[in-house]
Amino acid sequence: MTVRARYLILHGLRWLPVGLLIPVTVLLAQERGLSLSQIGLITAVQGVVVLALELPTGGLADTIGRRPVLLLASLVNLASLALLVVADSFWAFAVVFALQGVFRALDSGPLDSWYVDAALAEDPDARFEDGLSRGGVVLGCAIGGGALLAGGLVALDPIPSVSALTAPLVAAVALQAVTVVATVALLREPPRSGTGPAGPAGTLRGVPAVIADAARLLRRSHVLTALIAVELFWAFGMMTFELLFPVRLAELVGSPGTAGTIMGPVGSVAWLASAAGAALAPVLVRRLGPAWSGVTLQAGQALAVLAMGLLTGPAGAIAAYLACYALHGAVNPVFRGLMHRQSDAGNRTTVASLASMAGLPAAAAGSVVLAAIADAAGVRTAILAGAIPLAVAALGYLAARRTPPASRD
Incomplete structure (x- = not known):
């Protein structure tokens, strides 16, 4: 095998x-x-x-x-x-x-x-x-x-x-x-x-030494630093579709109960859309390269979130939600591949953990900030605001355009 x-x-x-x-x-x-x-x-x-x-x-x-x-x-x-x-x-x-x-x-x-x-x-x-x-x-x-x-x-x-x-x-x-x-x-x-x-x-x-080695690599590699920044903005913006979309759908259909009934099958289809996006990612990477693929897919996800907020019919909002998940599934392996290119066998998992550590508090902050915006100005406004960090995340991939994988010398 x-x-x-x-x-x-x-x-x-x-x-x-x-x-x-x-x-x-x-x-x-x-x-x-x-x-x-x-x-x-x-x-x-x-x-x-x-x-x-x-x-x-x-x-x-x-x-x-x-x-x-x-x-x-x-x-x-x-x-x-x-x-x-x-x-x-x-x-x-x-x-x-x-x-x-x-x-x-x-x-x-x-x-x-x-x-x-x-x-x-x-x-x-x-x-x-x-x-x-x-x-x-x-x-x-x-x-x-x-x-x-x-x-x-x-x-x-x-x-x-x-x-x-x-x-x-x-x-x-x-x-x-x-x-x-x-x-x-x-x-x-x-x-x-x-x-x-x-x-x-x-x-x-030896564990502390491995962690310290990964931290030194983060300070030394501007590509890795940019990718960690991508994770920060990406995790913050994810809260638009993970947290706010069911509430947005309830507004559009007029009933939380109806929205809950719809979200069950829609949620399952969203994960299948994510799988389809991941399947298409290698095709885009072969055409554009990983850095420009990351820019394109992350910017596309920001546009899908904008559509979730701007479209006023449930069918259109659901379509935007599914597109968002498809793009999420496509950009994820691109991001992970770039992260692995910046590490080696001696610190690969630790470097991946640095990104996860950045994403956890960023997601928590996104849930608090975007929920507060939703309470103050409406769910639609919060979703539109959440598209901004996703667009900013797209810019972080530009650092990986021509930079070779980081070494550990």
Whole structure:
């Protein structure tokens, strides 16, 4: 089996449980007695855990290897999903979301880094960006398909002794168990140079050095700095379609209930549109190059968000929303490919973690600022304002036009 095939299988298994959870997690928490404010609080706990562990876990993956970190991540996720099946109190859900935060931090970057390193080991001139794009296709199909499967399981209610909302969770636990086995079977990597006689303690002492090396690379590379800025503005602007669009749709159709009914299938189709965008990204990159592809796709996403705010009919707004997701799916592998070109095997996951660390607070700031604008001036105005940082993000790709990958000398 090729490296790419193993990567895509593991990538699909990683995201399919997410698709199963998205439609039901909040509803399940409410059904088991949590208020929306409590759900918001435990979601914030997850974000804090991810932010605290993002960089250390990236350094850990670059130090001890991607395989053990991904295996640990899979086991933590399995534990969190199993607990979610039976969680029935605020504190139980808090533990679930904290474990999900640990999982997300451990899982952020190692699989992509393993694939890129393995592809380059086979062929130093490998175009690993094509594999990352196919990963985007798999991601979109897995989440979209998982969401549709969750809806079907809820409708069928195959476990009469529990709530219908629990069925997708049971399926997610089973899939996650398969993921653990698949990680052991499919993910192979040579021993890291930092492991050996010094033992685990000596190996772990290398983590701060890896983090410091990535920080020095960030200071030295204007391309990497520009890409981190892209992540900041991009994550801020994402809140327009992740947070505000359902509210905008409710305004256009005149009823939150009707909007909620529409958003279920539209959300699934949006992830499939993201997969289609990721499939087309390599074609654009071969024509324009990665930097100009990033500019074009990110600017196109800003225009799609503008259309979401300006169009006054629900059909047009939904079309703009789907276009936004398609462009999001297309630009994501372009961005990740450029990030990987600025790092190497010794710090690849840590550099990816730097981008994630930038994106988390930027998304939080975007949700606060754009929600405040929506309260003060209307959702339409907030969406139009959110298009501005997306347009600014497009400019960050210009730094990568002719600059070679950064070295670590």
